[in-house]
Amino acid sequence: MDKSEFHFHTAGEEWLAAYSAGVLSEAKSLLLECQIALQPHLAAQLAQIDCIGGEFLESAKGEPLSADFSARLSDAIARAENNAHSAGVGEADAARGAEGWAPKPLTAFLTRSEISLKWKKSGPGVSRALLSEVNGERLYLLKSRPGMVMPVHSHKGQEWTLVLQGGYHVGQSAYARGDLHCEDESCKHQPVIDDDGEECISLVADEGRLVFSDPVLRLIQPFLGI
Structure with a gap:
């Protein structure tokens, strides 16, 4: 982009x-x-x-x-x-x-916090490193490969995403390093990672699990950890 x-x-x-x-x-x-x-x-x-x-x-x-x-x-x-x-x-x-x-x-x-990053797969092209979970709010790092098209989803509660490397876009809105993207349960969206050769790394705070539109993803969601 x-x-x-x-x-x-x-x-x-x-x-x-x-x-x-x-x-x-x-x-x-x-x-x-x-x-x-x-x-x-x-x-x-x-x-x-x-x-x-x-x-x-x-x-x-x-x-x-x-x-x-x-x-x-x-x-x-x-x-x-x-x-x-x-x-x-x-x-x-x-x-x-x-x-x-x-x-x-x-x-x-x-x-x-004496945390050493441990990346775990959360689906094809996506890895996650959990940093903390307090009172139902999770803090984690999310890493996605270039060109990745994320599934359509909404949220349970608020999700704040700060881009640390690379970027992505949602519709006409584009997010680069230093941008903060805030969503909640009222919005359904589909982030698309920039296809510029650089992994997108974001710091995320969310108050609940993702809500996928795809019923198959809803079935396997417990295994994805998201």
Whole structure:
């Protein structure tokens, strides 16, 4: 596909505001952090949202701090420092596992979680590496061969897909490295991987299994792991 047809895609301001407020899931927060690393101009938009949130906090009525607030704050700072140190020490190992296409927040997550990527087949031309599964939300990497036509499907709940390498298109919408594609149960679609010789690798957070239109795929879905 002609790269001139690509347009930047990201989550809406409501999701950036949810991230700023700290109410997004860990998986979706990681996707946004990775996109900000790939599309730095998003940081300015997030900073504006942070400022607005700060103004609301300043105008809000204060509440007395809990007795153990200082201790909990010290523990949180210590954990953050330990995580930062671990990420710095193990970053090279995690980067080798991700082969250079992973943005720094993903590399840090792999290091912090002590995850070594294990790719498993999820059908012809498609592999998946599960990273986490918390409260029904899965976080995984998806790798597809060039020119692959994915099955028509919808979703149970939301699915967020961040492109890390290569690209694909759905109808007239094209997605390249750094683009975030959000779908839910209301949409049926069929991604087609770009046939440019490069595998498409995406970071995906979904809240439920795919819903295939093909009855045969529905029968074998438990064996595909998707």
